[in-house]
Amino acid sequence: MITLQHYLIVSAALFSLGMLGILTRRNAVNVLMGVELVLNSANLNLVAFSRFGSGNLQGQLFAVFVIVIAAAEVAVALAIVLTLYRLRRTSNLDAADILRG
């Protein structure tokens, strides 16, 4: 019998791995992949609660909005990464110190 907890554990693993990627990677595109993992884990939680909760669809609707935000986020973030690459010839996040006073 697969319960809510099973999905929450998978989602927790996904979240922690995404967090690890965000914390340890220095390449901007790789950090974005970590962010995607974290967003996916949040979505998995929302859908699992929608399935095992009071039985309405609101969790799934919220997950659709999260996917929309993720698409917008990736588009803007990649635009910034490309601009950074054009300025510094690298996509290493440690090189992104242009705004530092």
Next chain:
Amino acid sequence: MNAEAAVFYAFGAITVLSAAVVVLARSLIYSAFALLFTFFGVAGLYVLLGADFLAATQLLIYVGGILVLLLFGVMLTHKLYDLDLRSEVTQFLAGIIVASGLFVIVIFVAVRTQWATGPGRPPSVTTAEVGRLFMGQYLLPFEAASILLLVALMGAAMIVRRRRDA
């Protein structure tokens, strides 16, 4: 072990293992292709949860859109002929400690909390119901999301555009 459990463990293993490859792979290209399997695994879990519309959306937008965008990001910020597609790793020990600490805390909360589970929703076709909710009760957030998407994509196009005077 019944069929549902078998499918759950299969998709859960695909999801978590390929997510580990995404985070730990040396090469960016390996990470990107492992991310493909993570998205597929999550889509499978959505199907298992009775969210068929969301599973299709996940495949269309994540695999068809976001993953392709990320691959473009890899290609455009690295010289492919140099094969210099390695991604630096820093503070690995501290990252492991923080991430595993978070994992333990979240697992503890997930297992120990008495979740208010209700009757649940038996798996059924959701697309018509989702569409009705989007066009009815959730019309305002739906329109706001469309405006957000438009503004974000226009902003992205503005940011990457080469300026004449630069």
